[in-house]
Amino acid sequence: MAKYEGGCEHVHVTSDAEPIDNHECHCNVCKSVTGQQTTHVAFFNYDDLKVDHPEKMNRQPFNKDNPDGPLELCTCSICGAALLLDDKQHRIRVAVPNVMGYDDANFPEATYHAFWDLTKGYPKPDDGRPVYEALRPDFVWPTPAP
Structure with a gap:
């Protein structure tokens, strides 16, 4: 049994590695895709988030306003x-x-707030975690997996 298990009954997504970034996202794309005001997002190194049946995945642009962007939303072709979000550049995979389909309580709590700005229309988060207008300043994109 993997440390993190998600997906559906047809496609299992797993990892035994820890996320390389773990934040509460305030971006408009996440809002549009999830319907949530904020979204707990975990980045993994590309090869650390495994998919048992990639042939059963449909892919579509994550950001409808940037269809050629690097992230694709992968959904089950059956249900x-x-x-997951799959990076076409093979740097990260996102849960x-x-x-x-994960047990959210099994994930570490988000360590900061990303992509918050005054235009969001709600108060700046005040839960003790840092708040940034982008990813945390020390985040470094991993080298693409082969």
Whole structure:
């Protein structure tokens, strides 16, 4: 049994590695895709988030306003469940625990807030975690997997 298990009954997404980034996302794309005001997002190194049946995944652009962007939303071709965000550059794979079939309580708590700005229309988060207008300043994109 893997440390993190998500997906659906047709496609299992697993990892024994810890996320390389773990934040509460306030971006408009996450809002549009999930319907949530904020979304707990965990980035994994590309090869650390495994998919047992990639042939059963449909892919669509994650950001409808940037269809050629690097992230694709992968869904099950059988049941339509959201499975992961896949980076076409093979740097990261992304789990959204409460949307992608994971036990959200099993994930470490988000360590900061990303993509918050005054235009969001709600108060700046005040829960003791840092709040940034982008990813945390020390985040470094991993080298693409072969």
